[in-house]
Amino acid sequence: MGAEAPTIPLLTPYKMGKFDLSHRIVLAPLTRQRSYGNVPQPHAILYYSQRTSKGGLLISEATGVSDTAQGYPETPGIWTKEQVEAWKPIVDAVHAKGGIFFCQIWHVGRVSNRDFQPNGQAPISSADKPLTPQLPSNGTDVAQFTPPRRLSTEEIPQVVNDFRLAARNAIEAGFDGVEIHGAHGYLIDQFMKDQVNDRTDQYGGSLENRCRFALEIVEAVANEIGADKVGIRLSPFADYMESGDSNPEALGIYMADSLNKYGIVYCHMVEPRMKTLGEKCECPQSLLPMRKAFRGTFLVAGGYDREEGNNAISENRADLVAYGRLFLANPDLLKRFELNAPLNKYNRDTFYALDPVVGYTDYPFLEDTA
DSSP states (O other): OOSSOOOOGGGSOEEETTEEESSSEEEOOOOOOOOGGGSOOTHHHHHHHHTOOTTOEEEOOOEESSTTOOOSTTOOBOSSHHHHHHHHHHHHHHHHTTOEEEEEEEOOTTSOOGGGSGGGOOOEESSOOOOOOBOOTTSSSOBOOOOOEEOOGGGHHHHHHHHHHHHHHHHHTTOSEEEEEEOTTSHHHHHHOTTTOOOOSTTSSSHHHHHHHHHHHHHHHHHHHOGGGEEEEEOTTOOGGGOOOSOHHHHHHHHHHHHGGGTOSEEEEEOTTOOBTTBOOOOSOOSHHHHHHOOSEEEEESSOOHHHHHHHHHTTSOSEEEESHHHHHOTTHHHHHHHTOOOOOOOGGGTTOOOSSTTTTOSOOHHHHO
């Protein structure tokens, strides 16, 4: 055995557009429901900075683009001046440790109810198909959804504009870029997936029409802040929130290919095995055709462990691997992967607790457990 330790693929440097990353481990966007009144809080400074490494990429929790975008309690927004100001010290803390920070911007669409909407109105969506009440991930209360209102053709540009303004606000808050949330059954996915979208205008029917809304948002955001600062997250294979598609592979390839026109910096795709929240399944499908189609940086997510992440990089199936639950429970995930040290176990019961510390910033670092 030579003096050289074997190279760990996840810990090799990578150039993502104009960003020099020192490794391939990304903090996945994780909703934590601790932004009281939809305003980011000071305790998020510690949470994000704990997970920051020099030259590491972090993606923020999903952040609402407007007052109609919310569907969960205490999630942050970035449509008001107050929210922009509240994000600044959080972003500054990540930058102080040399991290690269993208803000994930989202609109939940029909995954909402009147209580979250201005003037108690119906949530907006691609269609007026209601969502079945669901047992939420905390397993206690059943999430009730108000039947949505179908957006008119004329209203769609206004929603596209909300994403554009949110992206501009994110840059004003100091973020290095934005990730458009086009996954997991939220508004953009509600347009892309034929199980939901039953429109007969230019935003429905053919694959091209169903993807039009997503690509108009990509174009507007790229024009506003620069394509080199824009990523998108997609989950063509997933069926979250009753948003499945009859031909997910065609959808994924069409989107990957179409995104090339805009020159955005990355495409972040969720593995087909993550059909439902939190459970892996064996499946024959793969992201490889999308990986081959997309010309920018390709991120993958979906229940990866250390070995799977290393294999994805060494086999060139991805450029970067996003970690969610493992990163949530291991603020020093990078160091633990480097040393192949044991990992803290995550506690699902406190993922969405409102406590500013418990299950949020109190997971131990290696030196604390040594």
